[in-house]
Amino acid sequence: MSNEVFPVSPEWAARAIIDEARYKALYEASLRDPDTFWREEAQRIDWIKPFTKVKNVSFDPKNLHIKWFEDGALNVSVNCVDRHLKDRPDQVAIIWEGDDPKNDRKITYRELHAEVCRFANVLKARGVKKGDRVTIYLPMIPEAAYAMLACARIGAVHSVVFAGFSPDSIAGRVVDCDSTVIITADEGLRGGRKIPLKANTDEALKKCPGVTSVITVRHTGGDVAMQAGRDVWYHEEAAKVPADCQPEVMNAEDPLFILYTSGSTGKPKGVLHTSGGYLVYASMTHQYVFDYQDGDIYWCTADVGWVTGHSYIVYGPLANGATTLMFEGVPNYPSTSRFWEVIDKHQVNIFYTAPTALRSLMREGDGPVKKTSRKSLRLLGSVGEPINPEAWLWYHRVVGDGRCPIVDTWWQTETGGILISPLPGAIAQKPGSATLPFFGVKPVVVDTEGKVLEGETSGNLCIADSWPGQMRTVYGDHQRFIDTYFIQYPGMYFTGDGCRRDADGYYWITGRVDDVLNVSGHRLGTAEVESALVAHAKVAEAAVVGYPHDIKGQGIYAYVTLNAGEQPTEELRKELVQWVRKEISPIAAPDLIQFAPGLPKTRSGKIMRRILRKIAEDDFSNLGDTSTLADPTVVGDLVDNRQNKG
Ligand code: PRX
DSSP: OOOOOBOOOHHHHHHSSSOHHHHHHHHHHHHHOHHHHHHHHGGGSOOSBOOSOOEEEEOOGGGOEEEESTTOEEOHHHHHTGGGTTTOTTSEEEEEEOSSTTOEEEEEHHHHHHHHHHHHHHHHHTTOOTTOEEEEEOOSSHHHHHHHHHHHHHTOEEEEOOTTOOHHHHHHHHHHHTOOEEEEESOEEETTEEEOHHHHHHHHHTTOTTOOEEEEEOSSOOOOOOOTTTEEEHHHHHTTSOSOOOOOOEETTSEEEEEEEOOSSSSOEEEEEESHHHHHHHHHHHHHHTTOOTTOEEEEOOOTTSHHHIIIIIIHHHHTTOEEEEEOSOTTSSOTTHHHHHHHHHTOSEEEEOHHHHHHHHTTOSHHHHTSOOTTOOEEEEESSOOOHHHHHHIIIIISTTTSOEEEEBOOGGGSSOOBOOOTTTOOBOTTOOBSBOTTOOEEEEOTTOOEEOSSEEEEEEESSOOTTOOOEETTOHHHHHHHHTSSSTTSEEEEEEEEEOTTSOEEEEEESSSEEEETTEEEEHHHHHHHHHTSTTEEEEEEEEEEETTTEEEEEEEEEEOTTOOOOHHHHHHHHHHHHHHTOGGGOOSEEEEOSOOOBBTTSOBOHHHHHHHHTTOGGGOOOOTTBSOTHHHHHHHHTOOOOO
C-alpha cells in the first residue's frame, strides 16, 4: 500500500474533457436519474431507429433481465467506420506495427470501409447470415479488426479465440456456440517465432463436425494444408467481391459478440454482449477515461483475443473516430526497448498496458526506457490485474517522466467496459488504487453474509445497478449467468473480486475471492487446469491454486496425486507442464508441481483449498483448523515436501 497522492495537474484540469467539478456533477446525475443521463449519452452513436425506452433491468434472480435502448436500431460497423467517412476519410484509423519492426501499415477510415465491406461480402458468399456465429482465430493483424467489424456489419455474432489457445480449447469454444465458419491465418508471429494457426485449426476441426468453412488469411506465407471444399484463402475470395456492403439493421439488444472467459467451475463460459448498450459504453469510457481528443494517437497493447482488445483496440476507439495502434509483437523483441521505440516511431500520446508487462520490463532497469524519447506521451493506463505501487511508481517516474497521469482501470470481460478508474483531469491518483467509479456505476462492498458495509471497509465487490455495457447472458446457459453473478448477493451483480474502500472512498481491488486465477493478466479457472492434469494417463487427482509471483502477479501451483505404481520423477513433472500447455495453452502451464500422495479433504471429500493456498504461499504458520480433515497427517507431508520456489 502506498499513501502517496498524485493530484490532477492544473494543465490536465484545464485541457481534459472531464474536470473534477464535471465528474462530480455528472456522477451524481447519473445515479439520480439514470434514464435522462443515458438517454443523452446514447446520442454519441448514430441510431438507424431512435430508441424510446432507455433501461429495462431487473437483478431479481427470479426475473432477471437486462435491456438497454431496447427499441432502438443501429449497426455497429456503421458507427465504427461509415460515419467517419464524412469528416475524416483520410485520417488513419489503424496503425499496424508488425512483430518485425520493419513491417508496419496505416489504414485510413476510407480504406477500412472498403476492407470491412469486402470481408463482409466474403462471409456472405460463404453463407453467413444474421445471427450466425463466426469464430475468429487470428493473430494481431488488421484483418482481425476487419473480420470483427464485418461480422457486425452483417449481423453475425463473432467469437474471437485468443491465438495462444490450443486446438482443444478452440474446439470447445467452436462447439459450444455452434459456429460453422472459422477465420484464421496461415501463421502468427510473436517475438520472431511462428505460431501454426491453420494447423491448430485443422487439428481442432477434427472435433468440430459442424464447421463447413475455413477462411484463411495469408500472413507469413508459410506452407499450410488446404482441404478442398472447406478451406479458402481470404485474398482469393476477397478479389471476387465488391468493396461495398449494405449494413444489416440491428436491434440494440441483438448480440454483437461472444467471448469465452474462465470461471471458478467447469468449462469457460460464453459471455454475451449486445449491440447498442455495449457500443455506447465502450465509446464513452474510451473517450472519458483516456481523455481521447481528435488527432491523438492511442495504443492499447492487449490482444484482440481478450475483452480489452474488443473494447479498447477495436470498438471504443473506432466508434470515436480515433487512430488506434495494433501491435503484433511482444515487449521484449527485438529488444526490451520495443514498447518505447514504437511510441517514438508512431508518436503515441496515450498508452495502455498490463502490470505484468511493466514488471517484466522494470526488471531490465531504466536504461532501455531512458534511451528513447517518449515526449509524445501524455497519458498512461493499466489494466488486467492489481498494479503494485512499485510498478505504478516506475511507470509514472521512468516511462512517463513524472509527467503523465496513470489510469488504473478496473473491469472485467463481463462488464464490457471500464467500471472503476481515475478520469485523468478529474481524480487524484493513489498508486495501486483504481480510485472511483465511472458514471452510472454504483460499487457496493459486502461481507460474506451479504451485509452492505459502509465507509472505510473491506469485503467483496458488488455493483448495485446495471450499466449499458453489462453482459446479458452466458451463451446457451442463462441459468449459469444467474447462478454465477446474481444468487450470492440478491439484487446485486457480484464481481468475484475482493476490495478495500479507504477513507476517501477510493477502491483498492485486492484480487479474486473465487477459484479464478489471474496469471500475467490472463484469466484462468483452477478447475480448467485441474481437468487438463487429470486427463493425463498417470494422474489420479489434481488441485490447483495460485501463489504470489513477482512478474506474473500470480503463478500456478499444482498438487498432483499419481495413479498407484507411478513414480514422481523430474521427467514426469516436465511432461505434465508440456501436457497442460498442449491441452489448454502455454499461459496455463503450471509454474510449480508438487507430487502429493494425498490431498487435504474434509470427511465429505471436499478438497480444502484454503490449506493448499497457504502452503503454496509458504505461509505455514496460519494453516487454520485441520482437525476436520479426513486425514490430518497429509498436511504435514505437504508442508515437508513443498516444492522449492527455485
Ligand atoms: O480480478 C480482476 C482483474 O481481472 C479480472 C477480470 O479479468 P478479465 O475478465 O480477463 O478482464 C481483464 C481485462 C479487463 C477482474 O475480476 N482486474 C482487471 N483489471 C484490474 C483487475 N484487478 C485490479 N486492478 C485492475 N485494474
